[in-house]
Amino acid sequence: MNILAIKGKKVRFSDDLLFVELDDGRVIGTPMAWYKPLQEASLKELNNYQFICGGTGIEWESLDYHLSIISMLESQKISKKVS
Template sequence: MTSSPDYPEKDRPVEAWCDLHELHVRLSDGRHVSTPLWWYPRLLNATPAQRNNVRLMLNGVHWPDVDEDLSVDGMLNGRKARGAVAPSVAAE
């Protein structure tokens, strides 16, 4: 696999998983990126089985059961999904 100017090889995901509160992605250069699940309402509302059905892509991660695609670039740059509401705001 070769990298391109638009997508550096070092940012390729090699593993992805969710726990109860965060999405975790390990990159090919060894970095581990974690973002809050509330950033991605589809994943937050998914069942554990749906979250565990994950497919790695060249530049991101795909969850076929909930039709969610997230880019590594978006995670690294703190981009949340539209409609994402922080838990403290949602509780008010």
């Protein structure tokens, strides 16, 4: 897979997931819990996005939040604080 060719076309949300439709027709989804600023945003704020960096990133200007589509494909290790 050529990761440089991964470009977003559309963003949508469910209660728990952020979905990005790619320009090749694939759809990827990640948990909203990974993106606290998005999780706390209103639907109006969430829908006010634009693609940046040639379609490889997403910006929510009103939230001052940027997301790389490639980062959505990378696994994230959840760390747990033990008391």
